[in-house]
Amino acid sequence: MNPSENNLKIGIVGATGAVGQELIRLLHERSFPYSVLVPLASGRSAGKTLSSGDKSWIVKEARPEAFDDLDVAIFSAGGAITKELAPQAAGRNCIVVDNSSAFRMEDDVPLVVPEINGNVLEKSRSNIVANPNCTTAITLMALYPLHREFGLTRIIASTYQAVSGSGAEAIEELRLQAKAILDGGEYPPQVYPNQIAFNLLPQVDVFLDDGYTKEEMKMLHEGRKIMGLPNLQVSCTCIRVPVFRAHSISATAQFERKPCIETARKAISAFPGAELRDDPANGVYPMPLDYSEKYDCGVGRIRYDAALENALALWVVGDQLWKGAALNAIQICEALRKYGRI
Amino acid sequence: MNPSENNLKIGIVGATGAVGQELIRLLHERSFPYSVLVPLASGRSAGKTLSSGDKSWIVKEARPEAFDDLDVAIFSAGGAITKELAPQAAGRNCIVVDNSSAFRMEDDVPLVVPEINGNVLEKSRSNIVANPNCTTAITLMALYPLHREFGLTRIIASTYQAVSGSGAEAIEELRLQAKAILDGGEYPPQVYPNQIAFNLLPQVDVFLDDGYTKEEMKMLHEGRKIMGLPNLQVSCTCIRVPVFRAHSISATAQFERKPCIETARKAISAFPGAELRDDPANGVYPMPLDYSEKYDCGVGRIRYDAALENALALWVVGDQLWKGAALNAIQICEALRKYGRI
Numbered sequence: 001m002n003p004s005e006n007n008l009k010i011g012i013v014g015a016t017g018a019v020g021q022e023l024i025r026l027l028h029e030r031s032f033p034y035s036v037l038v039p040l041a042s043g044r045s046a047g048k049t050l051s052s053g054d055k056s057w058i059v060k061e062a063r064p065e066a067f068d069d070l071d072v073a074i075f076s077a078g079g080a081i082t083k084e085l086a087p088q089a090a091g092r093n094c095i096v097v098d099n100s101s102a103f104r105m106e107d108d109v110p111l112v113v114p115e116i117n118g119n120v121l122e123k124s125r126s127n128i129v130a131n132p133n134c135t136t137a138i139t140l141m142a143l144y145p146l147h148r149e150f151g152l153t154r155i156i157a158s159t160y161q162a163v164s165g166s167g168a169e170a171i172e173e174l175r176l177q178a179k180a181i182l183d184g185g186e187y188p189p190q191v192y193p194n195q196i197a198f199n200l201l202p203q204v205d206v207f208l209d210d211g212y213t214k215e216e217m218k219m220l221h222e223g224r225k226i227m228g229l230p231n232l233q234v235s236c237t238c239i240r241v242p243v244f245r246a247h248s249i250s251a252t253a254q255f256e257r258k259p260c261i262e263t264a265r266k267a268i269s270a271f272p273g274a275e276l277r278d279d280p281a282n283g284v285y286p287m288p289l290d291y292s293e294k295y296d297c298g299v300g301r302i303r304y305d306a307a308l309e310n311a312l313a314l315w316v317v318g319d320q321l322w323k324g325a326a327l328n329a330i331q332i333c334e335a336l337r338k339y340g341r342i
Numbered sequence: 343m344n345p346s347e348n349n350l351k352i353g354i355v356g357a358t359g360a361v362g363q364e365l366i367r368l369l370h371e372r373s374f375p376y377s378v379l380v381p382l383a384s385g386r387s388a389g390k391t392l393s394s395g396d397k398s399w400i401v402k403e404a405r406p407e408a409f410d411d412l413d414v415a416i417f418s419a420g421g422a423i424t425k426e427l428a429p430q431a432a433g434r435n436c437i438v439v440d441n442s443s444a445f446r447m448e449d450d451v452p453l454v455v456p457e458i459n460g461n462v463l464e465k466s467r468s469n470i471v472a473n474p475n476c477t478t479a480i481t482l483m484a485l486y487p488l489h490r491e492f493g494l495t496r497i498i499a500s501t502y503q504a505v506s507g508s509g510a511e512a513i514e515e516l517r518l519q520a521k522a523i524l525d526g527g528e529y530p531p532q533v534y535p536n537q538i539a540f541n542l543l544p545q546v547d548v549f550l551d552d553g554y555t556k557e558e559m560k561m562l563h564e565g566r567k568i569m570g571l572p573n574l575q576v577s578c579t580c581i582r583v584p585v586f587r588a589h590s591i592s593a594t595a596q597f598e599r600k601p602c603i604e605t606a607r608k609a610i611s612a613f614p615g616a617e618l619r620d621d622p623a624n625g626v627y628p629m630p631l632d633y634s635e636k637y638d639c640g641v642g643r644i645r646y647d648a649a650l651e652n653a654l655a656l657w658v659v660g661d662q663l664w665k666g667a668a669l670n671a672i673q674i675c676e677a678l679r680k681y682g683r684i
Contacts, residue, residue, distance in 0.1 A: 151436070156498050156647075158500035158579075160502070178520055178524060179524045194625075198584060200502055200630055203640070210645060210646070211622065213601075216367075233648070234648060235594060239592065239657075241502070241542065250579040265458070280549045288541055289537055289541040289545065301579065302553065306575070307498055313577055
């Protein structure tokens with residue numbers, strides 16, 4: 001379909017989740033034009049009322065027929081539901097923008113960070129477009145502008161991931177657990193396998209045979225696909241930290257050519273969606289608290305890496321629920337509109 | 343002096359601080375033999391009573407004459423006080439074991455992690471012995487046994503440092519600040535330049551001209567000295583996290599020879615002071631909560647690094663106040679006894 005301005009019908013699958021709520025908020029904050037918005041969720045959540053500002057919607061059950069009348073649906077649901085439902089929606093000519101990892105690595109499915117490779121949407125005819133892993137998207141917002149300057153060859157990254165990445169229940173678990181512990185009590189872990197308050201969990205997602213987690217390998221596979229760098233080398237260690245909603249990444253990036261810090265800073269500053277915050281001597285560097293509920297990803301601590309040739313070390317922070325999920329998905333919808341796909 | 347068993351007179355400078363308190367606790371827990379223990383502190387703290395178990399001591403002012411009658415003094419005080427007082431103590435034939443960075447890089451001052459290079463104390467006649475930086479000591483407890491197997495050439499590390507490293511006031515600040523925020527209030531930062539509760543601070547110690555902090559460069563300089571590896575390459579990013587007292591480090595270590603994971607695991611297991619905790623598929627990995635108030639440093643997540651040749655990625659956790667400070671200092675005293683220096 002190719003509806004005229006303001007005639008767009010949009011669905012949100014997983015509307016009651018942490019990302020779903022942010023999607024509805026950001027669609028309005030960014031004045032995304034639509035005529036109809038349909039929040040969809042499991043049968044369990046159907047009938048609930050969602051509201052944003054002075055508007056409210058009744059949640060409907062996410063069944064295949066629900067997509068017959070929609071132009072685009074942003075999916076933020078579990079992998080199993082998505083694998084079943086997204087192809088059915090796409091088959092009914094509703095374009096799917098999917099937050100899950102279900103289709104990201106399929107050859108004909110575009111995997112998009114609009115500032116980096118939004119132009120792939122111009123030619124693709126796929127009815128499914130994948131939204132990248134949150135940590136990968138945020139890391140690339142710092143590394144892609146540097147790649148254009150110096151030619152990225154290798155990333156060694158350690159992450160500091162907020163609990164928002166595990167959903168609304170995890171945010172609540174950190175809050176209640178920290179409170180219980182500070183009051184001298186206990187709050188047994190439910191979402192996580194271990195206590196997250198005042199602790200660190202060196203596990204995000206499940207382990208693969210090589211000792212990496214799926215999450216850690218996403219930066220390799222998705223990074224290669226998004227930036228079109230099939231030979232990129234990536235080693236990543238993903239750690240869950242007791243922070244509510246912004247992810248941080250400490251990265252060493254190695255390049256083909258000798259990097260220059262001043263050029264790097266200018267490239268970050270000039271890149272839409274990245275914000276240079278790099279005057280450490282004056283206490284200026286990005287922190288998760290400052291990048292929660294913010295569109296831009298903050299980049300700082302840029303320096304020549306002391307251990308690797310032609311490399312920079314840096315620190316990047318971005319809102320996991322926004323650039324890591326909802327914002328990027330809406331930016332994909334905006335790009336689909338620009339290219340006349342919706 | 344070379345007093346006979348149980349005739350040793352020991353001083354603790356900075357006895358009222360976070361490390362000082364742990365020193366007194368551990369001296370007793372490890373049954374370190376002494377006849378007299380003298381807690382020393384600034385004039386402000388003099389006269390206070392300290393206790394451990396059923397024993398108690400009156401804190402005395404740390405003046406040069408206080409060292410005349412002591413065989414050994416463990417310093418855990420600020421750099422300025424230490425620079426002034428430690429040489430005076432050493433000149434009065436009291437051996438100084440110093441936690442500060444004041445003398446670590448002086449050529450004739452041994453910088454010691456006893457499990458790694460305790461044997462340098464056999465020949466050194468220096469009256470000052472330096473205790474390493476906490477993050478460095480903990481990281482090397484994992485990397486040194488691997489160095490012996492494969493020949494360490496390069497470290498790329500990101501740290502997750504607990505607030506205990508900033509002293510007792512910082513521990514209290516995290517506690518009170520988290521509580522205030524969870525109760526809907528505020529608690530302005532005092533020890534740190536920014537909020538630490540539910541946040542991350544990408545700064546530990548002051549910045550140098552090259553964009554690294556002093557803390558980050560300690561892993562390079564101290565690592566080289568402790569392991570006797572003048573050509574070791576190190577890049578480190580130090581981050582303060584809202585955890586109370588154990589430090590964690592995500593490290594990629596590159597070697598001269600191709601490493602083998604099974605050999606690495608055996609080497610860690612066999613190394614005194616290191617504990618292998620590496621069965622991630624079954625949720626077995628070290629976490630700061632499990633390594634608080636523990637002698638050993640935990641090592642896990644060992645895997646072939648996906649981005650660098652001949653490299654391993656791993657995760658190490660250790661108690662900042664113990665192996666990172668008080669325990670290591672007491673182990674130095676134990677080694678000084680073994681070699682007949684005290």
